Amino acid sequence: MKETINKLKWIYKKSKPGIVTLTVATIIGSILSAISVYNAMISKSLIDSAINKNLDSVIKWLVIMGSIMLSSILLSTLRSFLSTYSSNKILNELQKEYFSHLAYSEWMELSKFHSAGLMTRITSDTSTINNFICGTIPSIITSIIMLGISFFTLLKIEPNLAIFTIVILPIIGLINKLCSRRLKKFYKDIQDKNIEYTSFVQESLQNLMIVKTFCNEKKTINNLDRIQNQKLKLSLKQSLFTSLTGMLFSIGSSAAYFVVFCWGALSLVKGAITFGTMTALLQLFNKIEYPLSSLMGCYSPIISSLAATERLMEIESLALEKGTNNMNVLISNKPVIKLDNVSFGYKEDVNILKNISCTINPGETIAIVGPSGQGKTTLIRLLLSLIHPENGDIYLKNNNFKELLSKDHRNLISYIPQGNTLFSGTITENLLYGNKDATYEDILKACELSCSLDFINKLDEGFDTKIGEKGLGLSEGQAQRIAIARAFLRTKPILILDEATSALDEKTEVSVLESIKNLEHKPTCIIITHRPKALSICDRILRLDNGYLIEEDRNDIPKLEISLA
Ligand SMILES: Nc1ncnc2c1ncn2[C@@H]1O[C@H](COP(=O)(O)OP(=O)(O)OP(=O)(O)O)[C@@H](O)[C@H]1O
Missing domain, CATH: 1.20.1560.10 (ABC transporter type 1, transmembrane domain)
Known part of the structure; x- marks a missing residue:
């Protein structure tokens, strides 16, 4: 009653x-x-x-x-x-x-x-x-x-x-x-x-x-x-x-x-x-x-x-995401990302990531590699604050300021997830999703860098071409390139690509990844990849092995390329 x-x-x-x-x-x-x-x-x-x-x-x-x-x-x-x-x-x-x-x-x-x-x-x-x-x-x-x-x-x-x-x-x-x-x-x-x-x-x-x-x-x-x-x-x-x-x-x-x-x-x-x-x-x-x-x-x-x-x-009764109430200089500056002894598991007592510690400096391009199911996407979810460490902390640091990572910091990140994530609507509408104030020149530049300008110009209605649900009407590789251009337009200090170039041919992939280096805002870039060619453009390579994160020597890239190929 x-x-x-x-x-x-x-x-x-x-x-x-x-x-x-x-x-x-x-x-x-x-x-x-x-x-x-x-x-x-x-x-x-x-x-x-x-x-x-x-x-x-x-x-x-x-x-x-x-x-x-x-x-x-x-x-x-x-x-x-x-x-x-x-x-x-x-x-x-x-x-x-x-x-x-x-x-x-x-x-x-x-x-x-x-x-x-x-x-x-x-x-x-x-x-x-x-x-x-x-x-x-x-x-x-x-x-x-x-x-x-x-x-x-x-x-x-x-x-x-x-x-x-x-x-x-x-x-x-x-x-x-x-x-x-x-x-x-x-x-x-x-x-x-x-x-x-x-x-x-x-x-x-x-x-x-x-x-x-x-x-x-x-x-x-x-x-x-x-x-x-x-x-x-x-x-x-x-x-x-x-x-x-x-x-x-x-x-x-x-x-x-x-x-x-x-x-x-x-x-x-x-x-x-x-x-x-x-x-x-x-x-x-x-x-x-x-x-x-x-x-x-x-x-x-x-x-x-x-x-x-x-x-x-x-x-x-679903818990709401908590944010920090203290958004200071980090928003407008390039932060250092610091993981301190981070562990995480989806189930109790089964840790996918174990005692991970690393520092990613502003402007660095980092590759995260490792066999399927090792926890690469899980690590990205932690960086996006979609999930939270069970033990340890993730910080963003800027000069003397240090903040625990929270959902508010997503505003510092441009993220390109796996799979086709376009909305139904025109190509322009999709491109402006993360930055409605981008100019026509910005759009052209982002599309050029993501190697999508040529194919968009060849479409009957160009940027006004309507695409269906989940990018229907485009090839997987074309949809990926538009998703990359969309992320470039967001001009955030951190750029994360989760196997975002998997549908591109090797030449286009290298060209897109190299263009990241030419982005004017010089973001810190974290790339999850299974593709050997991607490693050559990275400053550092981190490999996930049984839940532990191991930094690879750049000199070992040829060996790694062989193991990924
Ligand atoms: N939402 C979830 N709930 C429970 N377990 C999950 C969830 N998402 C992933 N897992 C498990 O966590 C482990 C790591 O998954 P994750 O997607 O991070 O791997 P990955 O290294 O990115 O794999 P891939 O290279 O195949 O994308 C897997 O064993 C997976 O089964």
């Missing part, structure tokens, strides 16, 4: 961006509910006046009824506008909040989730919460108001009938209580299956080329079919369960309606009530039954939003 209250408090907090308009919309909804009950009484008076042939009274009630109808239409329009505004405002804020939280979260924590799982949380779970705030809660409030007014009106004109209708309430409460646990489990299972489905589709589409070249189209479609069938079975089970409970409610309410009808008809025969009262009774009964069924329908969204709340709270 305490947990549910905490979740409801959390939901209330999330509704704040649209609470004012939502409250006004709910008040209008409540007024509309009251008006609809009052309409039943107007129709009673209208019918009785018509039966008594009282023309003046009939006209009076017709005018009142018309005016009420018109105001209801206007109020409904206003309510719908306010609800749409609140709903969009709350959903946008929710999605922005969780997207921002993910953007600033610790990389290691994020990597525990499948991207489709995170996507479902940001899109589907936030929508569930939003629908609860903007749909279910106002509906509960207006239903309770309609129920209350209808009950008291009925109590005034036919007390026995009013008491009879209200005994239905505890029965509904009982049905809901019985359903709650089952419904919660259904929602969780369906949501988990949805995530599995989305992840499968996302991964299959991303790797469609592999699916095709392994001739696995049929197998993939069969897998999709299997997940869809599991999803269908769960949805059918849930639907059967809610239909059965709905059926119980319908049987109850139809029986009650029948009793009210019999009661009214017999009273009419006995002359105990007028014809107008009979129609009012039936309408009022409907106005009790409708909010009751609406309240019953609210149960499922309540359960699903409590489950969605739990899943969004999980995102909130």
